[in-house]
Amino acid sequence: MSTQQPTGQIWLTHYHLSHQATPHITQTAYLLCLAEDTENYFQQVEHYLNQHQLIGQAQLAPLPIQTWLSRHGFEAALWRAAQQVSNNSPLFCLYTDETGQTKQHLDTFLNRQSVRFSPFTEFIAPSVLPDEVRSLFFADFEGLGEYHQILNQAAHKREKAKEAEPEKHSQNPPHFYAVVDCAKAVSFPYRLESAGRLANLYTGNIGQALEEQAPYLLEFDPYQEETVAFLQRLFRKADSKVFSHWAINPVIFIKSRQSFDEVYHHLRKWTHLYDPNAEKWYFFRFYDPLVLNRYLPQLTHYPAQLAALFGVKSNTLQTQQAVQPQEKQAPIIEAFGVRVEQEFICFSLNPLPEHTQPAKIELGEVERNAFERSKWLNTKSTLKNMVLDYFDEIDLDIIDKWLENAKSRNIAQSQREYWFYLVGRVIAENNGLNYFSLLEQLWQKTQFSTTNLLETLMNNLIEKENEDER
16 A cells, blocks of 8 residues: 655754753753745654753754755765655754754764564574674673683683683683573573572562562573573574573673672662652663663663763773772773674663763653653554554654654543554544544534544544445
8 A cells, every 4th residue: 555755845053952851061952954934844854852851942944954054054974965855755854063063963972773683493503692792882891702612621620721821811701691681581581500600689577478570680601501591492493481581582782891799789779760850769660671782772862861871980081099090980881782683783882971960760751751751662663563563565764753743732641542543643644634633523423522533533434444445
């Protein structure tokens, strides 16, 4: 089924922008947008600002790009930016520095890297990890795989030889950990005890009651056979639940220069978050790869929140009496790693602003907004997959735009209501009908509740389309 494409021309103007979390830090940017007129331009820009949690103030009236370049002079960067504006990507933000020179990105404090890889399929894998995953995240995991290749005793002898040659050996090699969701497999946590040091992140009565379903911190011992076997099960795609943990995907990975006790003490603070508004405690499943993968990017413009999660104790330069007079204290967590299908993603920190103080560990406004946005992204992903099952040759970028449009209008609340809306919108657009006019007319006539209104309009449109096809 085909969909109508938006029409218009590229409009732009200059904006002063700041993040809601740091309103005192202002940057300038051109906002280029495919719009029908100035009113439509401002509507799309407002949606963009809300979506990215930005505060914006236009400095001049928006103009079509040809008029702008004629009045203000030709600028190659603006012209190149205009080439990236399309029906599928109708708005482009081009940041400028203090001198007015253009640059592509606003400061972000979260670094995201990812690789695609092929999972193991055979029972006996030739290596411990897929090469792409090892290169991205585990490259400096000393000793990993030696048990897989030689006798354990020989591996330990080799490790002692390394320790005797410190100039050839990392002075402070990183530790590699996993937070394992033991609720996802009946063989956990006992099966993991031989893979390395293991401890329940839930303590007290909750830890005792949920001993077999709790998240556990595991420090990998590279010289243990179970470490190799466990890592291979995590990256082996197979139907067997005994030899493959691919489907349940029960872990996030952590790279740290800190000790087990330091990492354990830090992560314990994140298993439950207190909401000061509701005066309630909530479980935080940060150890679910899908949750962490959607949650962390929402904090990219919030250095205080990232500092708290990564365990940055201080971002102020410390004066030492030793040879190094100035040295920043390393975060407790150097990097997080997660697998989402056949993509492995590594999250680390970009340099934070000097004197950044970690935010309080709680379910505050920033965290609530991040959770809501993460939940919305998950809802959109589910709905897009559903649409692909029912409509041929659908443009998912258009579907995304329609869903954001519905959210900004607040016409639906549940996934079910959004599905009624989406099906109706697709049919209406393909028949040249204004969906929102039809919705308003039906409401004036029936005064139905939201669910009944959206479902009734969907059914009416389906019936009309069936009649037209007869």
